[in-house]
Amino acid sequence: MPCNIRSALPTITISLSATSAYADFRFNLQPAVTPIATEIYDLHNLILLVCLAIFIVVFGVMFYALYKHRKSVGHSPAQFSHNTKLEVVWTIIPFFILVGMAYPTTQTILRMKTVENTDMSIKVTGRQWYWEYEYMDAGVNYVSNLATPRDQIDNKAAKTPHYLLEVDQPMVVPTGKKVRLLLTASDVIHSWWIPAFGVKQDAIPGFINEAWFQVDKPGIYRGQCAELCGVGHGFMPIVVEAKPQEEYDAWLKNQKAQLAATAEAATKDYTLDELKTRGETIFNSRCAACHQANGQGIPGVFPPLVGGAAFANQDTLKRLAERGFAKDGKIVLGPKDKHLDIVMHGIPGTAMQGLGAQMTDLEVAAVITYERNSWGNKTGDMLQPKEVAAVRKSKG
């Protein structure tokens, strides 16, 4: 696959202009906006300077020797090989320097670890490959996906300044409040990281980890998943928007209203085209990382969704055949109810996990309708949100 020069040029221009916005942290940590991140910033500078000083002294001596004690200037070698006093001194001095570094560090660690008197809690769940946020006190719950269009990643469109660092729905927090995060994951280990907050905490399946931050300056802060979690690891950014309390309250109210609207939308009937259009957006943000935007999957790893396509992973094929989705090494489109079951509950033992908990009835219905009527799949099948709701009620 040769690199496309024409698409590369705008990339470079954009990156040059984009960096000016980031110029202040090109050589150091990002500007800190929480007290902890500020302490980390200062701690790093302190240690860096100490190291630099030691480096200059030690290598100053070494390069002096290299220059002055060359054979080519006729320096004849001394034969000493011990100096106990000197050896003791250069063992002890570093010890005291280290103690000097450890003292402020210990205090920072203890402060980082004190998760007390928090004002609100957000449960963060890492999933392959997006984040889910649950506002525990407000009953609001949504997922946050990468918002960068696939075309930009594939170099078919010019990259926008926040390329790969933008999401559809950011985490929103009020300024000046101590926010507690409860982190976990549903599949593999992820790590939630906002550099400007000084928070990086692994989200581990089966565990709940804690972290906290308090932002005083309103703004949008960006980070990325920091633990290798598979194919989409580079594509699950984290964006936090800090708003003043009133704006936050308004946002929360709006969020609740949207939840109610979604509930109502689920009772409506939709046409095939409406479902397909909605389904395409959802598919591209949720499913295309593995199954690809053209539905062809990745050979041997992620099965294609197109009827008649071949797939070589015997283990996965077996599980698909059990559900009526494969025959003779080829993918076939199985029955609608099984399709719904796979999307809702996943296929245990594979990377396909149940999406039922994170998607609304309408989203599930739309994405299945889209899959059954795209890339040469022409079943004409439709799935209405009501049907999804019925299954949800009976099976949970």
Next chain:
Amino acid sequence: MATTTLHDAHHDAHPTGVMRWLTSTNHKDIGTLYLWFSFIMFLFAGGLAMLIRAELFQPGLQFFQPNLFNQFTTMHGLIMIFGAIMPAFVGFANWQIPMMIGAPDMAFPRLNNWSFWLLPAAASLLLMSFLMPGGAAAGGWTMYPPLFIQGGMSYDMTIFAIHIMGLSSIIGSINIITTILNMRTPGMTMMKMPIFVWTWLITAFLLLSAMPVLASAVTMLLTDRHFGTYFFNAAGGGDPVMFQHIFWFFGHPEVYIMILPAFGILSSIIPTFSRKPLFGYDSMVYATAAIALLSFLVWAHHMFTVGMPAASQLFFMYATMLIAIPTGVKVFNWTATMWRGSITFETPMLFAIAVVCLFTIGGFSGLVLAIVPVDIQLQDTYYVVAHFHYVLFSGAAMSIMAGVYYWLPKWTGHMYDERLGKIHFWLTTIAFNVTFFPMHFIGLAGMPRRIPDYALQFAEFNMLQSIGSFVLGASQLLFLYTVIKCIRGGATAGDRPWEGADSLEWTLTSPPPYHSFQTAPAFK
């Protein structure tokens, strides 16, 4: 008369051709095999690095999809560590230890042959795994579950390959330990052994302690994948963090397994070209032992973000910081060795000086990473990538190059081409820094590691790094050429081509006889 004919018949007595290499139990042949094997693996894993850097040349996905990219990073790590760096040091051990302690060969020559030939078997498993459906393992060289449990067939092959390489390391270490302990020439007490022999003795001890831990960690992954156990699978009540503890309990000593023999090589080269005895031999030995002991107490510094209590974080931070002391002692000793010497700058010495400087930078970034709050920011970023390449490329790999230039005249009987050696040195050192120094900056600025595509503010540095890495990769071909040229001919190297060299191997002819020391040499 009869005797003379008998003696002539004996020359070139060992088998030749393929059978010589397959069946050889001679420490020099096996050393050569180890070194060539590791060099081939170095070029292969280096090639993977070139592909990684090609994809990262610009933002966006140009050449490889993320799945393939992750296979490259995973295999680059595994092959460089287990295929290139470790076998290269075992190659040095095979060549040098018997010659340095005045022994005819290794203690168990037959075992020595086995421990080498296990390696190509393991390497072919790893290479073949690229051909499996879904490609090679893509879960990172650290193999963290549950991600590593999700993969296909190639993941099992990777696990088996690690088993085999572990067995090879164990047999090799036992052989090295018994050789060093039991076959020293009379008069060479422990505290008179060359430092290179000391560092390998301690390394072999570390290997024996760490390898069963690694073997069991990957075995548990295997049973979790196929036999329904739940050691690490949270879905069945297992503990994914447990794997990280076990893995890094192996992993941190592994870091020293790859750096202690490098210290040994530096401690051989620096006195030679300073024409002065090594400064502080005793403290060098104690520092090596101290590093080895501490290496078992610091493993969790790789896991500061998994959510451990403050007390654990503090313990592992303090222990990690302590390692700076014995490491510092070594750097000070090398400096004092050069002080008031009579220094010349042949290629081995140039490499050795560069290693001391660059390794120290890697040591300082290690100290920065030991500071828990700073590590929280830098964990899993390019800062870490910069750190371990300063330690493993400029620490371990460049020491290997220094050692090759240093002992090549002894091994082949020819001098290498000094001019080519120096060009190789400058290209490597400059390109290395262009490649890896900016990684500190993008790591600080927040670029995670192991991603195939990145945000736009990292673009210029990434392009610069890619250009540096291509030069770095290409200059290793010059190294290959220089070595081959030296093997095939060149100025005759005397028994002691370096004026300041004084360990036992320099009393042998160049190249040395088939059995190094027929009778135990006199040792002052």
Next chain:
Amino acid sequence: MVDVSGSTSSVHYSITARPNCSLSPAGTLCAFCIIAFVTLAVALAFTLLGAWPILPFAGLELLILWFCFRHIWRHAHDYERLTIDDHKVIVEKHDPTCDSHVELNGYWAAVVLEFMPDGDCRRLALRSHGKEIEFGRLLNSEEKLDLGRVLQSRLGSYPTT
């Protein structure tokens, strides 16, 4: 390692070959115990945490180590001694499984050297009255050749291939 005594005398010559052991039996035991202690301590600690599969691996490793050290330890006191005293040739051998003492008549004893097809000296022996006794198991090919040369000048030779 080879000790030679009396090589200047025309009537007395004695050569003793023993493996070069810089490690005493006590040192062997000590080295094994240190490694075993560390390996087992690590293995037991992880077993207590639930990672029991480390035990078989640690066991396997210690088993290999044990066999290697046992081999060294058992053979630490091996020696072979060849004495030529006037007209007597005495070959003594000592190893963990047997002690032997063979006397040959010096006037009739001759040196036998056998070679591999590639030229390595495989075997050095003394032959007298149809009796053959091997010597030099602890010597490498070159050492056998050197010794063969010395003996040939003192005794006769039967070059064989």
